[in-house]
Amino acid sequence: MTLVAKRDAPAATQQRGLPVPGFRYGEEARAPQAASMPTPLLRIAGVSLEYRTPERVIRATHRVDIDVYEADRFVLLGPSGCGKSTLLKAVAGFIPPIEGEIILDGRPVRGPGPDRIVVFQEFDQLPPWKTVVQNVAFPLRASGTLGRREAEARARHTIDKVGLSRFADSYPHQLSGGMKQRVAIARALAMQPKVLLMDEPFAALDALTRRKMQEELLALWDEIRFTLLFVTHSIEEALAVGNRVALLSAHPGRVRGEFNSHEFDLTSVGSSAFQAAVQRLHRRLFDADPETAARPAL
Numbered sequence: 379m380t381l382v383a384k385r386d387a388p389a390a391t392q393q394r395g396l397p398v399p400g401f402r403y404g405e406e407a408r409a410p411q412a413a414s415m416p417t418p419l420l421r422i423a424g425v426s427l428e429y430r431t432p433e434r435v436i437r438a439t440h441r442v443d444i445d446v447y448e449a450d451r452f453v454l455l456g457p458s459g460c461g462k463s464t465l466l467k468a469v470a471g472f473i474p475p476i477e478g479e480i481i482l483d484g485r486p487v488r489g490p491g492p493d494r495i496v497v498f499q500e501f502d503q504l505p506p507w508k509t510v511v512q513n514v515a516f517p518l519r520a521s522g523t524l525g526r527r528e529a530e531a532r533a534r535h536t537i538d539k540v541g542l543s544r545f546a547d548s549y550p551h552q553l554s555g556g557m558k559q560r561v562a563i564a565r566a567l568a569m570q571p572k573v574l575l576m577d578e579p580f581a582a583l584d585a586l587t588r589r590k591m592q593e594e595l596l597a598l599w600d601e602i603r604f605t606l607l608f609v610t611h612s613i614e615e616a617l618a619v620g621n622r623v624a625l626l627s628a629h630p631g632r633v634r635g636e637f638n639s640h641e642f643d644l645t646s647v648g649s650s651a652f653q654a655a656v657q658r659l660h661r662r663l664f665d666a667d668p669e670t671a672a673r674p675a676l
């Protein structure tokens with residue numbers, strides 16, 4: 379497995395052979411202004427999200443600005459309760475912003491759609507009585523996207539892309555955890571989404587399995603270069619999995635900074651540069667927020 383591409387980022391600019399203005403780890407890597415930059419695939423612009431109950435209004439995120447470029451592995455990093463899942467649900471189209479806009483490929487997001495697919499964390503959710511190819515074909519058929527033959531052909535093609543053709547007719551219990559993750563991602567990719575959404579997919583796993591799944595995810599990205607929006611509260615995971623990381627403050631979530639992490643991968647976890655980056659993000663996460671600190675304690 380090679381993770382070479384992990385070092386080549388931001389992916390969008392790299393792919394298009396464009397310069398990488400202002401992209402150095404540790405600097406505020408706000409959306410580059412240069413005219414040569416490609417248009418973001420996904421733009422989260424000034425997005426505030428709220429939950430309304432009969433008793434009160436809970437603001438989950440406050441005026442979040444994020445630009446995700448094609449083939450980015452963009453990570454939303456922040457403490458529990460800061461609105462990461464809510465933001466992902468808004469991108470998926472389940473929660474409308476109360477202010478701001480979410481724009482995907484030039485079109486405002488108005489509801490759920492097959493161009494954004496959530497890959498769920500329970501890879502064991504693959505129905506065990508369906509073969510790999512049946513699992514991958516199922517959403518294509520159930521959504522009415524394709525008929526039976528076309529769905530199977532697309533499923534086989536996608537399974538081939540994720541390197542599982544030998545297992546196309548196997549059942550989930552015959553696969554390793556990493557392979558099941560590949561099937562789950564293949565199932566999503568078969569729908570040809572513009573962006574894959576993952577919400578703390580590895581949070582419940584033991585450390586070794588987690589690492590294995592992170593490796594699998596990066597290897598697959600290396601092969602296919604899908605666009606990923608990935609949520610985690612783990613600084614290490616954010617740095618290792620992402621090429622760009624947006625740091626969200628505690629409730630309500632605001633963007634406190636954006637960092638490039640393309641120089642890191644899973645092999646850098648023990649390095650001093652990686653540890654320094656972890657410390658830096660840790661301080662950034664837990665330092666008093668100037669805006670909150672300025673307010674009197676309630």
Ligand SMILES: Nc1ncnc2c1ncn2[C@@H]1O[C@H](COP(=O)(O)OP(=O)(O)O)[C@@H](O)[C@H]1O
Pocket residue numbers: 429430436437438456457458459460461462463464465629
């Ligand atoms: N269905 C809901 N109704 C009311 N409040 C909610 C609901 N879901 C989440 N919240 C609140 O919104 C805030 C953000 O939650 P969430 O997006 O789940 O955070 P995170 O994923 O970062 O842990 C939290 O304060 C949480 O309690």
Ligand SMILES: [Mg+2]
Pocket residue numbers: 462463464577
């Ligand atoms: Mg969450």
